[in-house]
Amino acid sequence: MSDETGNTGTADINDGIYFAPLLPWQQSLWSQLTERVLQQQSLPHALLAAGMQGMGKRAFVWRLVAWLLCRSRDSHPIGACGTCESCQWLRSGTHPSLQVLPLVSMPISAEHADNKEKSNSTAKDKKSSKTASNSALKTKIDDIRALQPFIYQGGQGMRICVLDHAEKMTIAAANALLKTLEEPQAQVHLFLISDTPAQLLPTIKSRVQQLALQTIEPAIAVDYVTGELGHTINREAVSTSAIQQLIQLANGAPLAAIALAQAPWYSKRALWLTTWQALRSGKRSSIAASDYWQNQLNIAEFIQLSELMLLDMRRVCLGLSELQKDVNLSALLETYQPTDNGLEAFANSLQQTKIALQQNVQEKFAYDKLMQELAYL
Numbered sequence: 001m002s003d004e005t006g007n008t009g010t011a012d013i014n015d016g017i018y019f020a021p022l023l024p025w026q027q028s029l030w031s032q033l034t035e036r037v038l039q040q041q042s043l044p045h046a047l048l049a050a051g052m053q054g055m056g057k058r059a060f061v062w063r064l065v066a067w068l069l070c071r072s073r074d075s076h077p078i079g080a081c082g083t084c085e086s087c088q089w090l091r092s093g094t095h096p097s098l099q100v101l102p103l104v105s106m107p108i109s110a111e112h113a114d115n116k117e118k119s120n121s122t123a124k125d126k127k128s129s130k131t132a133s134n135s136a137l138k139t140k141i142d143d144i145r146a147l148q149p150f151i152y153q154g155g156q157g158m159r160i161c162v163l164d165h166a167e168k169m170t171i172a173a174a175n176a177l178l179k180t181l182e183e184p185q186a187q188v189h190l191f192l193i194s195d196t197p198a199q200l201l202p203t204i205k206s207r208v209q210q211l212a213l214q215t216i217e218p219a220i221a222v223d224y225v226t227g228e229l230g231h232t233i234n235r236e237a238v239s240t241s242a243i244q245q246l247i248q249l250a251n252g253a254p255l256a257a258i259a260l261a262q263a264p265w266y267s268k269r270a271l272w273l274t275t276w277q278a279l280r281s282g283k284r285s286s287i288a289a290s291d292y293w294q295n296q297l298n299i300a301e302f303i304q305l306s307e308l309m310l311l312d313m314r315r316v317c318l319g320l321s322e323l324q325k326d327v328n329l330s331a332l333l334e335t336y337q338p339t340d341n342g343l344e345a346f347a348n349s350l351q352q353t354k355i356a357l358q359q360n361v362q363e364k365f366a367y368d369k370l371m372q373e374l375a376y377l
Contacts (some may be wrong), residue, residue, distance in 0.1 A: 008340075009334075015091045017063070018065070018087070018091075019087075024224055025215075025216040026060050026213065030063075030213060038074065040325040043210040045181070045190065046181050046190040047191050048166075048193075048210045049061050049192070050194045052196075052211055052256070053256060054251075054253030054256065054259065055216060056252045058214060060211070062113070065160055067080045068160065071085060071086050081226045087154070090107075093108050096158050098162070100162045101162070102143070102168075105164035115138075133339075137318075138165075138170065139170070139173050144180075145176060147161060147180070151185055155197070159187060159188045160189050161179075161191070162190075162191045162193065163193065165194070165195070167195070167197065167199035174200075178206065185367070197367065214255065215250075218244075221257070225254050233261045233262075248323055265302065265305035270328075271296075276377060277332070278374035282312065290364070290367040290368045290370075298363065299357065299366050303350050303370075306350055310347055312329055317338065317343070342376065342377050346374065349369070349370060349373040
C-alpha cells in the first residue's frame with residue numbers, strides 16, 4: 001500500500017491499521033487532538049490529511065477514526081481499545097457510524113484482500129483490472145449524494161466520513177461536497193486524505209483544516225528507518241549515511257524510504273549505469289541487455305529504477321550534487337554527459353512505455369525499445 005501504514009508504506013491494508021502503533025513523528029499531533037476531545041472540546045468539522053506518500057497520513061487517520069469511535073476511549077488515550085463493540089465492528093468492516101469513499105479504501109481483513117486479489121486476477125485480464133482499479137479510486141457525484149442520509153440523519157451519535165484520494169473527486173462531486181462542508185452537522189466529522197492536495201479545488205481546501213503531518217525531524221526519521229530495516233538492506237550491512245540517502249531520495253518520508261530500500265531494483269543502480277555505459281560504447285547490444293534485464297526486474301521496476309537514475313543525472317548535469325553518493329555518478333559523468341535533449345527523449349520514452357503497458361503491450365517489446373533508447377542517451 002502506498003501510505004496506509006503510512007497508499008509508500010510497509011504493510012498491506014487490513015483491519016489492524018486501526019490499532020497499529022503510533023508513528024514516532026505523529027505523537028505530538030495525536031496528543032493535541034486526543035486531549036482536545038477528552039477535555040470535551042470539539043474537533044474541526046472537516047480535517048485534511050495531505051502530503052506525499054510515505055509519511056503515514058493514512059495510518060494516522062484510521063487510527064484516529066478508531067479511537068474517536070471507541071467506546072472505551074476515555075480510558076485508552078493512546079489508541080482504540082481493540083475489544084469494545086465499536087472496535088469489533090471496525091474489524092468486521094460493518095461499523096454503522098463510518099462511511100468511506102471510495103469503498104476500496106475501507107480497511108478490510110488480509111484474508112478478504114487476498115481472496116479479492118485472486119478473484120480479480122482470474123476474472124479479468126491486465127488491462128481491464130487496471131482500468132477497474134483506476135475507476136474505483138474516483139469519487140463521483142452520486143457517491144457524495146449517497147452520503148447525505150448518513151450525514152443528516154441526526155440524533156445518532158458521532159458519525160465519521162473518510163474520503164480517501166480526495167483529489168480524484170470529479171468536479172461535480174467536489175461541488176456537491178461543498179454543501180456538506182458549508183453546513184456542518186453536530187457530531188459529524190469528515191476526513192479528507194490526499195496525496196496531491198494541489199489538485200483539490202481551492203474552495204474545498206479553504207473549508208477544511210489541514211493536519212500538521214508533514215514535518216518530520218531528520219533524526220527521528222533516521223532512527224525509525226534504521227530500526228525498521230535492522231541495519232541491513234538486501235542482507236548487507238547499511239551505514240547511517242546510506243539511511244540518510246534513502247530518506248533524502250524519499251523526500252523525507254520514512255515509510256517511503258523503507259519501501260525504497262526493500263524495492264528489488266534499488267540494489268541494481270550501479271548495474272544500470274554499467275549497462276548504460278556498455279550500450280553507449282557499443283560493447284553490448286540492446287537485445288542482449290534487454291534479455292539480461294528481463295531476468296532481473298519486471299518492466300515496471302526497471303522504469304522506476306531508470307526514473308531515479310535520470311533524476312540524478314539531470315541534477316549533476318545542472319551542476320548540482322548527486323543524491324546517490326554510493327554509485328559514483330559524478331565521476332562517470334565527468335567523462336561524458338548526456339545532452340538535455342537526450343535526457344528529455346529518454347524521459348519521454350519511459351512515460352510512453354508506461355502508457356503502452358496499460359494498453360497490454362508485451363513486456364519484452366517494451367524492454368527492447370527502452371534498451372534501444374538507452375543506448376542513445
